[in-house]
Amino acid sequence: MEHSSHWPKHPKHIAFIFHPHTLLKLLENEKKGLIDLLDMTRDYSVMPDSQFGAPDLHKTKEFFTQAEIEKMASEDEIRLAKLGYKQGLKRQFSALETFGLVLTNSSVIIGVIPFFGTAMFLGGPVAFTWGWLITGVFTTCIGLALAEICSTYPTAGGLYYYSAALAGKKYGPVASWFTAWFNALGQVAGCSGSVYAAAQFFNIFLLNVFPSTVSFVLLSDGSALNANATVLTFAIMMLLIGLINTFGGVALKISSYMSTFIHIIGGFFIIIMVLATTKTKQSSSFVFTNFEDSTGWTSTMGAAPFFVAMLGILPSAWSQIGYDSSAHLSEETHSAHINGPKAIMYTIGASIALGWGLILSLTFCIGDFNYQSATPWGQMAAQIFVDSAGVAGGSILILIVALAGFLCGIGTVAANSRMLYAFARDGGLPFSNYLVVLDKKTGMPLRLVWVSTFVSFLLSTPALFSTVVLSAIGGVSIIGFTVSYAIPIFIRITIGADTFVQSEFNLGSYSKIIGWIGVWWTAFMFVIFQFPNNTLGAFPVTVQNFNYVPLVVGALILFAGGWWVVDARRWFRGPHKEAGLEDFGTASEEKA
Template identity: 25%
Template sequence: MSIESIGKQPQLTIQPVTSVASIISPTEIHVISSIGDEQVVLNHNPDISKDEAVIMALGYKQEFKREFSFFTTFSVSFSVMGLLPSIASTLFYSICYAGNAGITWGYLLAMIGILAVAFSMAEISSAFPTSGGLYYATAMLAPPKYKALLSWCVGWSNYFVQVTNSPSIGYSCAAMILALKQMTDDSYTYQTWHCYLLATGITIVCAIIASAPTKWIAWINSCSTIMNLIFLFVSFIIILAGNERTSQGLPRFNSSKSAWAITNYTEWPDGISILMSFMAVIWTMSGYDSPFHLAEECSNAQTATPNAIVMTATTGGLIGLAFQLAIAYTVVDLDAVVNDDQGLGQPYVSFLDQLLDKPKTLALASMAIITAFVMAFSCMIAASRVLFSYSRDGCFPFSKLWSKVNKTTLTPVNAVWANWFIGQLLLILMFGGVAIDAVFSVGAIASFISFTVPTLLRITYAREKFIPGPWNLGRFSTFSGVLAVSFVVLMIPILNFPQYRGADNTPDLMNWTVLVYWASMFMAIGWFFIYAHKIYFGPKTNLDDEQLVTSGEAEEMQIIEAVVSGDPYDSREKN
């Protein structure tokens, strides 16, 4: 009934009033949330996107612009993986532990376990698309009594991965630059402080780039991914087709027997040396967790994020295998690479030097250096998101400072520079000789622990509680989870093994992972029991009070909404 028929005033028209509120329930969104099943989120924008609905249902505000697509998210993670510099910087842990077997069939075995870890992580990321990632998932899947402690441990372990990545890559990049300096300048004498200052300069530039707006970062990483693939392809072709083996009286390629053979450079049995070489594969194929930490900046995050994780792991694994096969089939003198007879301090440069003429060696090493730089700032991006998201829940000292989003760039600039400062402190380890190598191995063991705890909970305690996202493994979920957890349980002690045993395991040859990682974790856990347990209870919502209502209140609001949105004159007629 219209107002014209009652008051006979055609100039007045009242339209039905509708509510401008949207009720978002974690149960209806099909997520396990930090705000609990009995609460819902009240948002005053009826045109909310699916991504924003999901992140609010998980208990967080939408603070970033969603300017990452599937490809740009993949681009960041592929840049973080940095295949060329990763292979170049970790040859010491593969070829120098188990010979060619470490980069051929040893790589294949490790890749199977790592892919299981990545696929299981992808499934979890679809269910919990937050930048907190593994830490948030752990809290949601853990028994209530232990969720604070377990998420605390996973959060700190994952943070150790992120905060050590960029300085270790900066160190590798500087080491390769100085190796080329030694190769081209006979008068140059390497000094550790040269490497430290050069690495510092590299990381400062990387931090500046990582502080840029999301749109700029997405564009830079898209370009760098294309460059990465081009450099990998060019290096691959030159190593295979442009090598100088025939001029040295050698066949173009090594025999398969030689390329796949174990040459044990450790004092452990052959099987252990192969397992120890997995550290290089773990590092080379790392970075696939980056899409998880960028989920709040990615559109269609519940499918784009897991797809980016899987694509990064599979593409990186296969391309990395092809590249390392090229090395195994062309290396001239394995002992010279391992023992660095040229005094270059970098096995990859030593490999190129014995295989190619000087111009080609300089060109390929320069490509590795450029991609290492790209990898360093990509790692800083991922690390800043981790520090931001964990600080949002009060996980770190001065959390309010690190959880701020810069109003100009809309990125966590404070978190970027906090990580840079810690990285500078870690780089001081290079003055302790081999101690700097612990930064690499810490990244491997810390990542495996943080990557796998939520998967372990997924297949045990939370196997009935877990709510899969739109991307899931279906009936293969448990198989993938069991394989991933078994692989990690096997590798955790191996990653702490030194190359030499007994009296030969001198301080300068010690695997300092035992001290650097486990001592750090011991302090983090000790802090939890001493004080943090009083203030930290797991992930917490940062939604405003007016955005949270109980289910009962929501029902009342829906009733009011129904009354308001109806035609008020219908009730008049009934009365």
């Protein structure tokens, strides 16, 4: 087959086309000048260094054809080509739609309100009120560090791709391997916890609106929610979430707009409604200084109150994760190198502000502390809603929380399926060739949608015999997310510091200090959430109050680590590049 007169005749010329400097010039002219740039390569003899290094062209299996290059009509496609991938997923989300999905995934409403009762006994109002702001500072540092990397690497692989690209050939495979598995754990646990909480609130809503459902929602003695009924509602919700994700982009867009409305308008409505209907409010000293501990750490184990307050960071940290879904939606977002980082930071900012408003309003509006904290519903905030706004008004607020959790599940499954798609695309999952197939009609990774849905369901089934399932899932999700955040950040500020090329969103000279703050905060949370934290009494440890965070995290480390040592290290090379740049590495590695 003859080459066009415009087609470069030397491999170096082709490599030059995909060099970042060349592509930036392409972006300025879009289609105009594409052929001229191809002509320019005839006289270009030396390829400059890049953050990936000079590719081994002798190992190249596939290059873009001239026709494909000419069809690259968008800046996003060219940037994705620079990272080594062809456009597979459909670009369909605007900045607002992506922000809505990311806000859904973070879901401050479902983070703060279901965990409010837990927070009141893990340090009390003082720990939750101030702990929220302290956590927000560290979360912002992690978000800034990730947003900077996201701007440079706008691909669906997200954190997994970041680790591979930053660590180079030597460490990239193992770094991306563990990043992917921890992120997957965080995603499925986050979805599981959010939807399980939504199921609890929906059943409480049924109980208030339809009193005849009492025998279904509560145990026969009326002392607590019926775990069997909650798990059944949870299963139905997970099925609906899987179906909505199956319907494709239109359904996700609708849920995105609904989520934005529920989380912002609904959140402010809850704040205003509770404050307006509560006649007698708590004092400022109660809200900002009162300490509580029902775990037994101070009374039984002699621990300092400060230690219990550290355990009380759990509800705050649970509410401030999930913003990495912006990265996983990069290949479906227009101008992802700009809108992706924006979605991360807007979500964190909105979550911190709205979350603190929810915490203050609920804490000021606590009535009879002992009565409300001991409610048979198992959700102190729901009891506050009804006591303040009445059955009708309180039921509306309860339903808003249930909807927020349900919408959070939709967004989380969407994001997780995209991350798993990128991982399977690169051979990282069992049966990858089967799982990576995209639906021809919707362009969605439907098989991975249902894998994510099913695993999320399985994680909450211990609720049938455990009283701490929600806090345990929260701890698992926090560790899964934050460890997967910390790995690429750590690599970025250490071995990748000299090769990382900053893009439009960057931190300048503050990158390292902000990155180190995020890494140390992650290490702290990894340790603190392993301890028993049952607010009904953590001692003695039993099957009912056992914190199974160490068990789940340990199982993941053994599984992923064992598979790596025994087999995966021999064949897994991290993200495969479709555009002729198969292996990651730095220029210095290639020259050496």
